[in-house]
Amino acid sequence: MSLLFALALGGAIHDLFVDPALRIFLFVDALPQGLVWGGVLAILALLAWRKFRWPEIPKQNTSGKGAEDIAGMAELAVLLRRARFSPWARQRLRARLMHLAVALRCEHEKICPDKAWAEIKQGHWPKNSVARAFFRGEEKTSFSQALTRVVEALERYAGGGEW
Numbered sequence: 001m002s003l004l005f006a007l008a009l010g011g012a013i014h015d016l017f018v019d020p021a022l023r024i025f026l027f028v029d030a031l032p033q034g035l036v037w038g039g040v041l042a043i044l045a046l047l048a049w050r051k052f053r054w055p056e057i058p059k060q061n062t063s064g065k066g067a068e069d070i071a072g073m074a075e076l077a078v079l080l081r082r083a084r085f086s087p088w089a090r091q092r093l094r095a096r097l098m099h100l101a102v103a104l105r106c107e108h109e110k111i112c113p114d115k116a117w118a119e120i121k122q123g124h125w126p127k128n129s130v131a132r133a134f135f136r137g138e139e140k141t142s143f144s145q146a147l148t149r150v151v152e153a154l155e156r157y158a159g160g161g162e163w
Contacts, residue, residue: 083143090143097150098135101126104158128153128163 028036076096082089102116105125119125126132131150133139139146153163 083147091137093147094135094137097154101131101135101154101157104154108157108160126153126157126163131163 079089079093079096083093098120102113102120105111105116106113116125120135123132123136126135130139130141130146131153134146134150157163
């Protein structure tokens with residue numbers, strides 16, 4: 001009885017698995033090697049792209065000022081992580097801090113934004129040499145140290161202090 005069962009099961013396994021696997025192997029073997037390796041590389045590139053793509057900023061379901069703050073903080077956190085390796089992220093952080101500095105200056109000194117932007121781009125403002133070099137992308141220390149100093153200077157300036 002077990003012999004009949006083994007023979008019947010062997011035939012089913014052969015029909016279900018061995019024959020289709022052999023046909024697939026023969027089909028792939030008949031293809032040009034360049035096409036096979038190109039397909040393998042395309043599949044690997046697709047898998048790598050899906051695995052290593054940059055994280056998206058989570059969208060919030062709430063509306064109003066709180067949701068904008070949370071999304072802005074998430075974007076800032078992503079930029080800070082990327083700034084360790086990415087010149088693009090460093091430039092985006094510089095731009096965000098320049099916008100903040102111009103907004104603070106317009107509020108404190110009651111000048112128009114165009115004048116503030118012109119002075120910051122010409123290098124006449126801020127008076128703090130570390131911040132001025134940071135905004136121009138010419139910091140002499142590491143990016144993280146310069147970023148820390150500029151954020152501290154902006155915090156002082158926002159509190160009513162001087163650069």
